[in-house]
Amino acid sequence: MNKNVVRGYVLAFVALGFGLGSFRYSIGSLDNTGPGLFPLLVSSMLLAIAILIVIRARYEAPDRLEIKVRSIASVLAGLVGFVLVSKIVGMIVGIVVLVFVAALAGSSYSWRSNLKISAALIVVAFAFQGLLGLHLGLY
Numbered sequence: 262m263n264k265n266v267v268r269g270y271v272l273a274f275v276a277l278g279f280g281l282g283s284f285r286y287s288i289g290s291l292d293n294t295g296p297g298l299f300p301l302l303v304s305s306m307l308l309a310i311a312i313l314i315v316i317r318a319r320y321e322a323p324d325r326l327e328i329k330v331r332s333i334a335s336v337l338a339g340l341v342g343f344v345l346v347s348k349i350v351g352m353i354v355g356i357v358v359l360v361f362v363a364a365l366a367g368s369s370y371s372w373r374s375n376l377k378i379s380a381a382l383i384v385v386a387f388a389f390q391g392l393l394g395l396h397l398g399l400y
Contacts, residue, residue: 263323269314276311280304332366339363351400356382 279300289295339362347355360379364370383399390397 262326263318264326265318265321265324266315267326269311269318272314273308273311276304276307278304280308329366335366336363339365347398352386352397353383353399356386 283297283300283304286297286300287295288297288301339359342362343355343359345355346358357379360375360382364375364378386397386399389395390399
């Protein structure tokens with residue numbers, strides 16, 4: 262199966278899901294926007310991009326779809342590890358676990374790069390907590 266066609270269909274499915282979900286809220290008008298307008302606009306743009314991806318894929322040489330179970334398992338294990346470690350120890354350690362485990366899905370693995378990504382995400386988490394007043398349970 263063509264990898265780009267699958268990408269287009271998955272993106273269209275996500276766009277339709279959010280677009281249809283936005284109708285549960287009032288759309289309003291451009292003068293007085295409702296809470297459903299922004300998700301509807303963004304999902305409409307995503308759907309348009311998805312349609313273009315599918316059309317373009319029909320005219321290009323097909324890229325074979327390879328399902329890499331190890332990569333999928335690494336990302337899912339990183340997410341599960343993040344949730345479990347965040348609940349037990351704190352979000353800072355959870356972020357580090359997420360980055361290091363999910364990075365196993367890639368073709369190259371760099372401790373230095375993972376440390377930089379972890380540090381950047383921890384800074385973002387502190388910024389969210391400090392600037393927005395969110396209680397994230399960082400430690």
